[in-house]
Amino acid sequence: MGLCKNSNPKTSNIVHVDVDAFFASVEQVLNPSLRGKPVLVGRGCVASASYEAKFCGVRTAMSFREALRICPKAIVVPGQYEHYADFAERVRRILETYTPAVETAALDDFYLDFAGTERLYPDFPGTLRRLQMEILKRTGLSVSVGAARTKVVASIASRLERPRGFRIVAPGEEEAFLTPLPVEKLYGIGHVHAGMLAERGVTTIGQLREVPKLALQAAFGEVIGQQVWERARGLDGREVLLPSTPKSVSRETTIEGGTIDTEFLGGLIEYLSERIGSTLREYGKQARTIGLRIRYVDHFSAHQAMRIGKPTNDERELLAAAKDLFDKLFTRRVAVRLVGVSVTNLETDRRQNELFDTNANRRWYLNRGLDSVRGRYGWNAVFYGNGLELREHYASKPNGLVPSTPCLSR
Known part of the structure; x- marks a missing residue:
């Protein structure tokens, strides 16, 4: 992880953003009929409670028996955990439009460093209010915001008056x-x-x-x-802490019950290749080596890697290489239970090598356009042909599909 040094300790540049009652709030967004009602998320004990339930005295980690005793009208939901990471990612992407210095401290809370942005944001309180409202408008989630010179004070400030808390602790106070x-x-x-x-x-x-x-x-x-x-x-x-640049990127998923349907497996490999290509472009990287791993239902595994002709982050090129590997590895008439794609030997993206390659140049602009659309409207906004076929097998969610394992939607 990289460090973002505090260049001006005389300002309240450290900001803590905490999503209010995260799991329960996501459930209320997904199911509008739950809005305004006490909601409990979890199995056996309370993992998250909406503020309507908290106002009755319900607390996190409380048993459901006790929670329902003090809040008998509470609605219990087991939790749709596959959605929570997607909502957290949507919040993080909004925060990164204000400053690149964003640390994910937990799934539902983030630290930001606004040091050096005084000229960009002369009205600092107004900027934080705008950030708070933008998250609510674009995700349906309310957040509490605290700002101070240090993480500990900013964290306390954000959690003092939830939900929708807002507090700036000036230096010296x-x-x-x-x-x-x-x-x-x-x-x-x-x-x-x-x-x-x-x-x-x-x-x-x-x-x-x-x-x-x-x-x-x-x-x-x-x-x-x-x-x-x-x-x-x-x-x-x-x-x-700033995210460190990855040395490798991998995505994999399991198939419940396994399958020998090569078209379906090809669709999964295409989807995983798209995810890897998008991640590489996000970090400004290209890969020189790609690997494919499959595991059969009888637990036999096979893995092979190959060097790519030239470093790339184009999912079409990654997919072509991954399919070559699949053809070499899928040699048994046994159902496949897991498929995974990985890339290593990452290099900095040097697009100048492609400036005079018309097809590569066209792909570059197409990929960045897809990334932009998906970043704003979610992964489901654009699908390739095989990705559309996967929707027949997996349920949809606001920001992707609901796979057998969350790795598919990372």
């Missing part, structure tokens, strides 16, 4: 902001530790700040104690 808050708001302090501190009369972050560092290290251990001592003062040396 961190102590006043943190002092009255309960210790549970501090990152790393759970209910157990909060109970331990409460027994000693420490219930607010301001009171925690008065506890000597050595006493905190004795109670929590040297590393955690040091961290708690720093966080109580709003100190946090963590930078926003």
